[in-house]
Amino acid sequence: MSGAVVDLTAIIPCHNEEENIERAYADIKRELTRYGDTELLFVDDGSTDATLDRVKRLAALDPNVKYLSFSRNFGQEAAFSAGFKYARATWTVQFDADLQSPASEVHKLIAKALQGYDAVFSYRPRRRDPLHRRVGSDLLNWVAVRLGIELPRGAWGFRVVRTSVARRVVDLRLASPYFLATVPLLTCRWTRVPVAHRERAHGPGKWTFRKLALHAIDLFTGFSFRVLVPVYLLAAAAAVTAAVLVGLLAGGRVPPATVHAAILAVQGAMFLGLAVVTRYLVRVVKGQARPPLYCIRESNLPVDPADDLYRGEREPVQVGPEERVR
Numbered sequence: 001m002s003g004a005v006v007d008l009t010a011i012i013p014c015h016n017e018e019e020n021i022e023r024a025y026a027d028i029k030r031e032l033t034r035y036g037d038t039e040l041l042f043v044d045d046g047s048t049d050a051t052l053d054r055v056k057r058l059a060a061l062d063p064n065v066k067y068l069s070f071s072r073n074f075g076q077e078a079a080f081s082a083g084f085k086y087a088r089a090t091w092t093v094q095f096d097a098d099l100q101s102p103a104s105e106v107h108k109l110i111a112k113a114l115q116g117y118d119a120v121f122s123y124r125p126r127r128r129d130p131l132h133r134r135v136g137s138d139l140l141n142w143v144a145v146r147l148g149i150e151l152p153r154g155a156w157g158f159r160v161v162r163t164s165v166a167r168r169v170v171d172l173r174l175a176s177p178y179f180l181a182t183v184p185l186l187t188c189r190w191t192r193v194p195v196a197h198r199e200r201a202h203g204p205g206k207w208t209f210r211k212l213a214l215h216a217i218d219l220f221t222g223f224s225f226r227v228l229v230p231v232y233l234l235a236a237a238a239a240v241t242a243a244v245l246v247g248l249l250a251g252g253r254v255p256p257a258t259v260h261a262a263i264l265a266v267q268g269a270m271f272l273g274l275a276v277v278t279r280y281l282v283r284v285v286k287g288q289a290r291p292p293l294y295c296i297r298e299s300n301l302p303v304d305p306a307d308d309l310y311r312g313e314r315e316p317v318q319v320g321p322e323e324r325v326r
Contacts, residue, residue, distance in 0.1 A: 006035040006110060007090040009163070011083030013076055014055075014097040015045040021054040025065070027103040028095060035110070041066045043083050046073035052298070059300055069298040071309045076157070077179065078294040084166040086301055093160045101158045105195040109160040112193050119161045119183050119190040123154035124197040140216050147224040150184040152192045173293070178219050221279045231273040238266045 010028050014021065025040065032038040042055045044067060052069050059065040068082050080094055091113065093106055101122065112120045127134050137154070144151045161183075169182045183190055220227050245262055248254045295309040305311055 006114070008032060008035050008110075009039040009041055009083075009087035009089035009092045011041050011043065011080055011087060011092055011094045012097050013043045013045055013079035013083065013094075013157075014047065014051050015073060015076075015079075016047045016049045016051060017097040018047075018050040018054055020097045020099070021051060021058070024095065024097050024099050024103075025058050025062075027099055028106075029062075031103040031106055032093075037064060039064055039066060039088055041068070041083055041087060043067070043079040044069040045075070045079045046070045066301050067299060068296050068301065068303075071295040071297040074294040080157070080179070081170040082294050082296070082307070084161075084163060084170050085304075085307075087163050090163055091160060092163045092166055094157055096157055100199070101195050101197050105158075106160070108193050108195060109158075112191060113160045113162075117189050117191055118165045118187045120159060121152040121155035121180070121190065121192040122158045122195040123152070123192050124156070125194050127197050136216075140219070143216075144181075144219060144224075147220060147226045149181055149219065149224050151181050151219075152184075152190065155180050155192055158195065170293075178222060181219060181222070217279060221276075227276060231276050234269050234273045238270055241266055 010032060012024060012028070014024075017024075021042075028040060029038075032040075040062075042058075042065065044052045044055060046069075052067070055065070055067045059067055066086075068086060070078070070082075083094070084092060091110070093109065095103065095106075101124070105122070109120045109122060127137075141151060141153050145153075165183070165187060168186055169179060172182065241262065245254070292307075294307065296303050296307050297309050
């Protein structure tokens with residue numbers, strides 16, 4: 001691959017990554033220089049520290065550095081969705097700002113993509129995350145397979161995707177957005193490759209238990225109806241149990257206290273089933289509501305008025321040879 005020209009945009013979502021921005025820029029720039037004039041697109045996901053200021057300083061020094069800054073924290077799915085929309089190149093490679101997978105590993109993904117794939121995902125044979133993260137991911141993948149969800153096993157945000165395909169995924173605007181599960185619905189030309197992984201250098205990870213749990217629920221209820229099968233069985237079992245208990249109580253076979261305890265247990269199980277069904281209803285409502293996926297407050301790229309928080313209120317400013325929205 002040395003010396004090969006590949007039309008690339010590197011997307012780097014970042015949220016409160018002030019300690020990692022310069023290092024990420026230097027490492028990614030060094031590795032991607034060999035492919036030609038690569039665009040580096042930072043997507044600031046509503047950071048409250050100096051992340052955006054540091055990205056702006058890089059953009060002032062390097063014309064290939066572009067940035068989008070959200071008006072608040074919309075989440076990682078929104079960040080890379082914006083990156084795919086505004087990427088100028090044929091291929092996009094997505095990095096994490098903390099570079100837990102070294103930037104030098106990107107060459108494996110690019111080489112594989114050029115063999116004719118639409119998407120190349122990475123997985124970590126020796127993952128350097130806390131035990132609960134590793135166990136949680138393994139459990140998520142195990143459950144997903146048994147629910148019939150096609151998912152690149154062990155894949156994460158470090159990937160190379162044909163930009164046009166990535167945009168098709170984003171344009172679907174699914175009520176439960178989950179990029180890894182949506183790509184296999186559009187193309188069979190995807191694969192995965194192993195990459196090295198290292199511990200996070202600075203700052204805490206951004207994936208809390210709550211975010212991970214909600215992410216898993218979105219996957220299970222957004223891409224499979226098999227979750228409802230236990231609910232159906234539970235409802236049938238509860239109906240049979242209730243009928244039997246009423247019969248036993250009428251015949252004086254069991255004391256009232258036992259019946260009351262059993263009814264409470266059945267009601268608890270039914271409430272659990274109701275919660276699952278409600279989640280599916282929420283998905284339907286979210287799909288109809290269509291709230292903004294993200295709003296952009298600042299950028300050094302021309303921004304679609306539909307994405308601009310200020311709806312074109314600000315005047316474009318001259319930056320170099322092109323007009324860009326400030």
